[in-house]
Amino acid sequence: xxxxxxxxxxxxxxxIPNNCAALFGGGMPLDMGQxxxxxxxxxxxxxxxxxxxxxxxxxxxxxxLQNQIAPTFGLPSFGIGWEQLPILLSLALGAMLGDIVAxxxxxxxxxxxxxxxxxxxxxxxxxxxxxxxxxxxxxxxWQNFTPSIILIVLIMTPILHRATNIIGYKMGAKREPx
Numbered sequence: 001x002x003x004x005x006x007x008x009x010x011x012x013x014x015x016i017p018n019n020c021a022a023l024f025g026g027g028m029p030l031d032m033g034q035x036x037x038x039x040x041x042x043x044x045x046x047x048x049x050x051x052x053x054x055x056x057x058x059x060x061x062x063x064x065l066q067n068q069i070a071p072t073f074g075l076p077s078f079g080i081g082w083e084q085l086p087i088l089l090s091l092a093l094g095a096m097l098g099d100i101v102a103x104x105x106x107x108x109x110x111x112x113x114x115x116x117x118x119x120x121x122x123x124x125x126x127x128x129x130x131x132x133x134x135x136x137x138x139x140x141x142w143q144n145f146t147p148s149i150i151l152i153v154l155i156m157t158p159i160l161h162r163a164t165n166i167i168g169y170k171m172g173a174k175r176e177p178x
Contacts, residue, residue: 007152013063014095014129017055022173025051044113059092090136091129098128114176122158
């Protein structure tokens, strides 16, 4: 099996959430407008309850769909029955949490919403998804995320991140193309 296809396949439930959060987000910010002790917003208006929930649900739904077609293409599954839900939740919500943690630190650095923080912006959600999944389903993670797959994800993700952000910007779903 092509490692690039497997890497993309395994990461799709983590790739989808931030895009869906941008499409379906808005409303009440997660920090509810509160400022941190440094006087800056804790997270900012870009991290909302609706976006976080929508992104997580979309990532889970993508993984459930993938599990239905995985056998047809000989691709890895995210588990069977109820065991797939914690795995998919950890990938999708972990991606959202990784992005939220990065937003927290960007505010501490004095960066405004949408300001680029290269490298961090491209892998924050990957690290969040991986860390949460290692905690929730370590056996599944290490069985599927081999060193080769991890390396491919770390190379492929910044390229995909840039491409999807440009598309989102042109569609009007994002304020910045980065």
